[in-house]
Amino acid sequence: MLIDWFTVCAQVINFLVLVWLMKRFLYKPILSAIEAREKKIAAEIASAHTQKAEAQTEHEEFEHKNQEFDLKRKALMTKATHDAKIERERLLGEARKAADDLATKRQAMLQSNAAHINKELTRRTSQQVFAISRKALSELASTSLEQRMSEVFSKRLHEMDPKTKEALGEGLKNAGSPSRVRSAFDLPDHERATIQNALNEIYSTSVELQFETSADVISGIELSANGQKVSWSIDEYLKSLESSVNDLLSAKAPPEPALTVTK
Amino acid sequence: MRLSSDGLVFWQYGFLKLNGTIVYSWAIMAVLVLGSFLVTRKLSRRLQPKRWQSLLEIVVTSIQNQIEDVGLRNPKKYLPFLGTLFLFVATASLFTVIPGYEPPTGSLSTTAALALCVFVAVPLFGIEDRGFGGYLKSYLQPTVIMLPFNIISELSRTLALAVRLFGNMMSGAMIISILLTITPFVFPVVMTLLGLLTGMVQAYIFTILAAVYIAAATSSKKAKKGSKGTSAQTHAT
Numbered sequence: 117m118l119i120d121w122f123t124v125c126a127q128v129i130n131f132l133v134l135v136w137l138m139k140r141f142l143y144k145p146i147l148s149a150i151e152a153r154e155k156k157i158a159a160e161i162a163s164a165h166t167q168k169a170e171a172q173t174e175h176e177e178f179e180h181k182n183q184e185f186d187l188k189r190k191a192l193m194t195k196a197t198h199d200a201k202i203e204r205e206r207l208l209g210e211a212r213k214a215a216d217d218l219a220t221k222r223q224a225m226l227q228s229n230a231a232h233i234n235k236e237l238t239r240r241t242s243q244q245v246f247a248i249s250r251k252a253l254s255e256l257a258s259t260s261l262e263q264r265m266s267e268v269f270s271k272r273l274h275e276m277d278p279k280t281k282e283a284l285g286e287g288l289k290n291a292g293s294p295s296r297v298r299s300a301f302d303l304p305d306h307e308r309a310t311i312q313n314a315l316n317e318i319y320s321t322s323v324e325l326q327f328e329t330s331a332d333v334i335s336g337i338e339l340s341a342n343g344q345k346v347s348w349s350i351d352e353y354l355k356s357l358e359s360s361v362n363d364l365l366s367a368k369a370p371p372e373p374a375l376t377v378t379k
Numbered sequence: 380m381r382l383s384s385d386g387l388v389f390w391q392y393g394f395l396k397l398n399g400t401i402v403y404s405w406a407i408m409a410v411l412v413l414g415s416f417l418v419t420r421k422l423s424r425r426l427q428p429k430r431w432q433s434l435l436e437i438v439v440t441s442i443q444n445q446i447e448d449v450g451l452r453n454p455k456k457y458l459p460f461l462g463t464l465f466l467f468v469a470t471a472s473l474f475t476v477i478p479g480y481e482p483p484t485g486s487l488s489t490t491a492a493l494a495l496c497v498f499v500a501v502p503l504f505g506i507e508d509r510g511f512g513g514y515l516k517s518y519l520q521p522t523v524i525m526l527p528f529n530i531i532s533e534l535s536r537t538l539a540l541a542v543r544l545f546g547n548m549m550s551g552a553m554i555i556s557i558l559l560t561i562t563p564f565v566f567p568v569v570m571t572l573l574g575l576l577t578g579m580v581q582a583y584i585f586t587i588l589a590a591v592y593i594a595a596a597t598s599s600k601k602a603k604k605g606s607k608g609t610s611a612q613t614h615a616t
Contacts, residue, residue: 118487118545120385122394126401127483127492134408134467139459142415146439147455149422149432156424 265299266307269337269348270314276346285319287344294326295341300349302329303337311337383486383549400486407470407483438466442586449590457593460500464493465586468544472578475552476571482578485548487541494541497589498533505596514596540588547581 276284288295297303297311308327315323325339336349384399391397418431428436442462446454471482483489505514518529551574558566 120488123488124492127489130404135459135463137412138463145419152424
């Protein structure tokens with residue numbers, strides 16, 4: 117007989133015991149471990165999702181802040197550029213103004229210098245002309261310059277046009293005080309008498325004169341009476357010379373330094 | 380010549396006896412239980428389990444997936460019964476590589492015991508799932524005329540289960556024994572390897588058929604589909 121019923125029963129019992137033991141020691145612990153691990157994985161995935169969501173939120177927040185920062189930076193940059201432009205314009209204006217002031221001062225100084233030089237030149241020239249004329253006249257005609265000037269002045273008085281003559285006559289007549297005769301040098305009595313005689317002869321009356329010496333009348337003689345004035349001096353020639361010198365100085369004046377503003 | 384390990388009696392007192400089938404079964408049980416105990420006493424809950432734990436997890440989840448594939452909706456419920464069935468038969472076949480070992484599944488008593496367990500388990504699971512009346516009605520499907528055929532089918536498939544496993548395992552052991560006497564070098568090794576393969580296949584078939592019978596006894600539509608599929612497999616085997 118192939119089947120031993122005792123063995124069959126024993127094997128049935130054995131198998132059922134094995135089922136119980138395997139359930140106790142294999143399936144239950146293994147399935148529990150798997151389940152626990154799956155729960156752990158699910159929890160970690162959920163945690164990862166949460167962290168991802170948080171990271172996404174933080175990322176969006178960061179992006180938002182970044183955009184705000186960019187906008188602020190751009191606005192600040194624009195403002196700074198605008199301010200810098202205004203400041204640049206102001207500084208340039210100030211620099212231009214300073215340059216203009218400096219140029220004006222320099223121009224004034226140059227003009228002052230030129231005037232001073234002119235004055236000095238005029239003075240020296242007149243002195244030189246006077247000295248040269250004196251020397252030339254004395255050497256050539258054996259006549260002093262003063263004498264010659266007095267003669268020339270007297271001749272001028274005689275050669276006055278009627279209108280001037282009449283005006284001067286009115287001036288001499290209406291003058292409350294003696295009329296002044298100014299000269300750059302002290303006139304000798306002889307020359308004074310020459311002038312006095314010339315006036316007396318022209319107006320047929322005794323004209324009262326007061327002789328004065330004044331450096332302003334450059335190498336010449338000037339008669340002034342009640343606002344009327346008749347004069348002769350080297351000054352007229354010097355004026356012409358001065359004009360020529362001025363032209364020369366203007367032509368040779370150094371150019372104004374250009375104001376350079378660097379950015 | 381001894382056809383099964385039933386004939387190898389170590390101890391006997393009246394009808395009580397301790398034969399090779401029982402002793403080898405105990406050995407297999409001891410290996411399975413001790414192995415499981417040693418591995419599962421310190422289970423790791425980490426994401427990366429230990430080596431032996433991974434092996435057991437693979438085995439258990441594979442059996443569970445197979446049960447689910449057959450059509451049983453709650454595989455955890457049937458896992459202890461069907462999983463133990465597979466592991467017992469597979470281990471019994473695997474140990475044939477040990478010299479002097481005789482597989483208990485090469486005994487018709489063992490296969491009959493296993494088939495009887497399936498024979499009892501099927502209606503128990505069916506009644507639990509569908510109720511007593513519902514389960515009995517399944518014998519009247521599709522018509523009342525089919526009642527005797529269904530009953531015969533129930534008995535014959537249990538017999539087929541027992542005889543199929545016994546035949547395969549016994550024949551394998553028998554062929555190796557005969558070959559050892561004729562060509563003791565190469566062929567027994569080849570046949571042992573073939574026997575290992577056959578044993579694994581038989582363990583799989585036995586378990587799957589048991590799962591299909593249980594699925595057919597339960598109310599799941601999916602289980603009925605699985606039943607049809609496996610009927611063909613049964614005939615082919």
